[in-house]
Amino acid sequence: MAKIALITGATSGIGEACAHTFAEQGYHLILIARREQLLEKLAETLKQKHQIEVKKIQADVRDKENISYVLETLPAHWKEVDVLVNNAGLSQGLDPIDKGNTDDWDTMIDTNIKGLLYVTKAVSGWMVERKKGHIVNIGSIAGKEVYANGNVYCATKHAVDALNKGMRIDLLPHGIKVTAINPGMVETEFSIVRFKGDTGRAKKVYDGLEPLIAQDIADAIWFVVSRPPHVNINDMLIMPTAQANGSIVNRN
Template sequence: MAIVLITGATSGFGEACAKKFAANGYDLIITGRRAERLQLLQQQLEQQHNIKVLPLCFDVRDEKAVTATLNAIPEQWKAVDILINNAGLAMGASSIDQGEFSDWDVMIDTNVKGLLYVSRTVIPWLKAQGKGHIINLGSTAAKQVYANGNVYCATKAAVDSLSQAMRIDLLPYRIKVTAVHPGAAQTEFAVVRFKGDAEKAGNVYKGFTPLRGEDVADTIYYCATLPAHVCINDLVITCLQQANAYYFQKE
C-alpha cells in the first residue's frame, strides 16, 4: 500500500490528514515535536484502521535532526508516495516595526527552511521511484498581505513560490506538486499565534463559521487521489464567509 509522510502531524491539518489517509488504508510516517501525541496517534490509527504508522519525533527547524532521522528509517519506509509538508505556524501579530526577532526566526525557520530540509531529503526517494506527489501547505496569506501579518505572509508567499519552482524542477521526474492555501481554520493555529491566549484566539473566529481541519484534509486527499495524469498545481480554499485573506462577512 502507498505511504504518506506528514510533517506536523500532532495537531490541526496534519493530524486531520493522518486520520483521513489512514481511514483509506494508507501507511503513514508522521512527524512532530511532541512524542506523546505522536505515539497516541500511532496507536489510535493502527488499532482503528489496521495500517502501519512510523512516528518520528524531531523539529523541522533542525536540519541535522531532519536529515539524520529520515535517512535512518528502514529502506521499505523510504518508498514514500506522498509528502505533505504541513508543519508551519504563525507567531505574533505585530506591525513590522514592533515585531519580535525571535518570532520571525521561528516562522522563517519552520515555514520555509523546515519545508526545504524535509523536501530536500525526501525528493531523491521520489525521483528514484519515478513518481510521487508533494503537497505544500500555504495560506491565503500567501496571496494577499494583511495588517500585522508581514513576516508570516512573507513565509507563506515563499511556500507559494517554492511550490511553483518544485513543479518546474521536478517535471521531468513525473512528480506532482500541489500548493494548498487554506483560509481561516479553527485549529491550534490562533492559540499558537497569540502564545496561549485562548480568549484572543477565540475572537478570531467570532461571527463566522471557519474551516475545520477535516475540510482541508478532505481537499488534500482529493488532490492526492486524482488520476496519474492530473495535477492540481495551486488551490485556495476558504469558508463560505471568507473571500480572501482580508475580506470576511461576519454576523
Template sequence: MERKIAMVTGATSGIGKACALILAKNGFNIIATGRRAERLDALKNEVPEGIEVLPLVFDVRDKESVFKLIENLPDNWKKIDVLLNNAGNAHGLDPIQTGSLDDWDAMMDINVKGLLYVSKAVIPGMTERKSGTIINIGSIAGKEVYPNGNVYCGSKHAVDAITKGMRIDLNPFGIKVIAIHPGLVETEFSVVRFKGDEEKADKVYQGFDPLLAQDIAEIVEFCVNRPAHVVLADIVVLPTAQASATIVNKNL
C-alpha cells in the first residue's frame, strides 16, 4: 500500500517537529524541511518503523532553494498529500517607532513570503490531482493586535487572509485549506523573539499552563483524519488561562 506524504516546514523543533512525528505515527511519509540539517536527520530515528523521512535543508525565505528542491523531488516523493506551513517566527517586541527593519524583514519574509513560496511550489501538484490538504499555522496575533506586536501581528493577519484566499481559489479543486491559530505555546518561539534571552523568554510562560507543541499536533492529527466532506477551516486554540492575546490569568 502506497503511503501518503506530508511536507512539514520548520520541522526542526516545536510545533513543526511535533506535527511531523504525529503525522508519521498516522502512517505518512514525511518531507521535513528546516535550516538545521542535524535536527532533520535526527527525525529519522524518532518515527515508527517503516516510515520514511526525506530531509530538505532550506530557509523558506530563499525563493530559489525552495523551488529548486521542491520541483526536483524524487518521483516517489512528488505526490504531497498534506502541506503543513509551520515555519514562522517573531523577532523583537518593540513599538513601531523603534522597531528594527531587520526584524520586520525577517518576519515578513518568513511568515508571509516563505509560506507563499512553499505553497506556490506544492499547489500545482494538488490542483492537477484535485486533492490535498494545506494547513497554515497562524496565531492569535492574526486575529487581534496587541501592544508592540505591530509587524508580527501584521504578518499573521496576512497568513489569515492568505489562507482564506487559498480556500476560495482552491475550492474548485477539492483541496482542503485549514488555518490553526494558537495562543501561547511553550516552544523556542519566545527565545527567538527575545534574541536568545532565555530568562526573559521563560517569564512569558510562568504562572500558568501554556499550550504545548503536542496540543497543536493533535489538532493537526484530527484535521487530517476527517472524512473527505469535512474541513475544519479556521481554528483558534488557547490555553485555558488565556482569554485573548493580552489577557492571561496567571493565578490558576
C-alpha cells in the first residue's frame, strides 16, 4: 500500500511544493488548507498527474474544535499517516513591541504554535498506535535567533524549536522521527502576508539577492524523509547563500 503524507498549509509556498514532491514519490496525500478553490485545484492536478489519492480538508488549524473533529472522523485507512508536515504558519506585522498589534500576536500564536499542536496531537496518536511515523515541523531562522521587530513571530518559532525537542523525547519510545526544518529567506507569500497584501514592501525584502524558493525546502524535506529507518535528521537550518543570519544579508 502506498504511504500517506499529511501536509498543512498545502495550497501555497512550501506546503504546495511538498504536495507536488510527495505526489511524485507516489504518496497519497491529506491536504489541509483554508482556501477551498486552491485546494480543489491542487488536488485535481495531483490526482491527474500522479494517479494518487488525495483527501482534501478545508479547515483552519487555529480552530481547535473543527480541526480535531475533521481529523478524528477520517476513515481508518486515512489515519495510517507516515509523514506529517506541519507547514501552516505565518508572520503578521513587523513592529517594535510597544507598537505591536495584539490581534496580529494572537494570529501568530494561534497558528504557529497552537495550530501545530492541535494537528500533531491527533496525528501523533495514530503514529504511536502503529509504532512508526515521521513528523516534520517547519520552523525558521527566527526560531534560532531574534531580530529587530520580530519579537512575537520569533517567540512563536522559538516555541516550535522547543516543541521539536520535546516531541522527539516523548515519541522516542514509539520509533517516531521528529525533524525540524528551519529556513532563512524564502520567497513565497510569506512577506505578502506579513505586510498584509503590500506587494511592493514584500518585494523589497528580497531586493538585491537570490532567496530560496519553496522547492528548495521541499527538496530538503524529502531528503530527511527518505533517509533509512535508523537515521533521523534532527535539525536543519537552510539559508540562501546571500544570507548569514536572521538580519545580515549581502545585497548586490
